[in-house]
Amino acid sequence: MMTGTFSIGELARATGTKVETIRYYERIGLLPPPARTGGNYRAYAQLHLDRLSFIRRGRDLGFSLDDVRELLRLSDDRQRPCGEIDQIARGHLAEVERKLADLAMLRGELRQLIDQCQRGTIAECRIIEALAPRAEGKIFGSPTP
Amino acid sequence: MMTGTFSIGELARATGTKVETIRYYERIGLLPPPARTGGNYRAYAQLHLDRLSFIRRGRDLGFSLDDVRELLRLSDDRQRPCGEIDQIARGHLAEVERKLADLAMLRGELRQLIDQCQRGTIAECRIIEALAPRAEGKIFGSPTP
DNA sequence: CATGAACCCTGTAGCCGCTTCAGGGTCAAG
């Protein structure tokens, strides 16, 4: 590998990203294509390490690849006011909070289900009972006389 | 539609599932193929309504389709002890709790980021700063003399 | 009887964010 550049494997180790993921980011235009060596190996420069580190941090914070793409684009213009950045982050936070609420509900329901299970047969299992349809679910019940 | 049976649209409305999703469940073998009318329309019976309701409830509780498949299989043998059911539910609960913890961490980090944003330019933006790589990230720095 | 709207059919491709695989090529050490 040329001096001042590094291979995809080295970039992978330096950023904690899988090699295939790096190639994937290049394919979708998130990471610019690097120079190539004589043997057609990718030769990355500092620019790529910076950019991939940025992407990884964004992903670790749960931003979508599209969000990351936008954050990268915005961060390139250092004079721009950072309201748009703020908006993306706030939007993401709102989504995270929604997911948290949903999961907390779920946890409650699951705990209840599991607490009620008496370890008998399935015929008496509360978990199955909770999942199985009740009679009201019927569309064609016996006619109420 | 024959008496005692109902169309895919009716089944969809009765269970709050999209028509395409019902066909998808049939394709992957989660819902048994129903009888067909002369015009090749699916004609569902009570069995299908019960089974699809079960699936929906399972999905609403966040079980994977594979979990649901297993729960359905187990629930068919009413004499079986319900330990396996319990295991699936506990496994899922553990996963939900893991996700909750992860999201709570994330929320904390995002809130910190957003709180620090002073609405200046991107050059001073704390959000970008948090994402952007620090000098330590460099693989090829100037040699320390 | 014709027409139109609402429903249904099949099959295929797309979404996200990777991961895996097949089938090779390159490079340094021993």
Add this chain to the structure above:
DNA sequence: CTTGACCCTGAAGCGGCTACAGGGTTCATG
């Protein structure tokens, strides 16, 4: 000169749907 670690491309697969395209059926209305 061979071994093994690394690299390359292109295509397909994952979960859990969703969205077409391009038709057929059914039923009420005129």
